[in-house]
Structures are given as structure tokens and as C-alpha cells.
Amino acid sequence: MHYWNGWQMGWMPFWALGGAVALAALIWLAVAGTQRGRAPESPEQILKRRYASGEVSREEYQQRLDDLRR
Numbered sequence: 629m630h631y632w633n634g635w636q637m638g639w640m641p642f643w644a645l646g647g648a649v650a651l652a653a654l655i656w657l658a659v660a661g662t663q664r665g666r667a668p669e670s671p672e673q674i675l676k677r678r679y680a681s682g683e684v685s686r687e688e689y690q691q692r693l694d695d696l697r698r
Contacts, residue, residue, distance in 0.1 A: 672696055675692055
């Protein structure tokens, strides 16, 4: 005796297609969610990050910050 009847086998491609569409939607949402809502860094934010990491000195930070705010 077979577990799958004929009509059940006929629905299998639709279930497979539905699963593939659902998987594609989840992947798309995951990728889109990481890129959405992120504003690019402003020049001041970049300068602050560089100062915090030690790439620029305090004097250079102050001078560049003054230049940016003019």
C-alpha cells in the first residue's frame, strides 16, 4: 500500500513552489533589512570615529571640526 495517493502527488509541486517562494521572501527580507534604515555617515560622524580610534590628534580634530562647521 502506498502512502501517497495520486491527488496528493499532484499537489507536491505546488507545495514545493510555495516553500521556495517563502524561502526567497525570507532571504530578501533579511538582506533588505540590513540595508534599510542606515543613513550614510555625516562628515562629522566620520571625523568623530577617526578621532576616537586615534587616527587624528586632538588639534587636528578641532581644526577639521571647525572647518566642517563653517
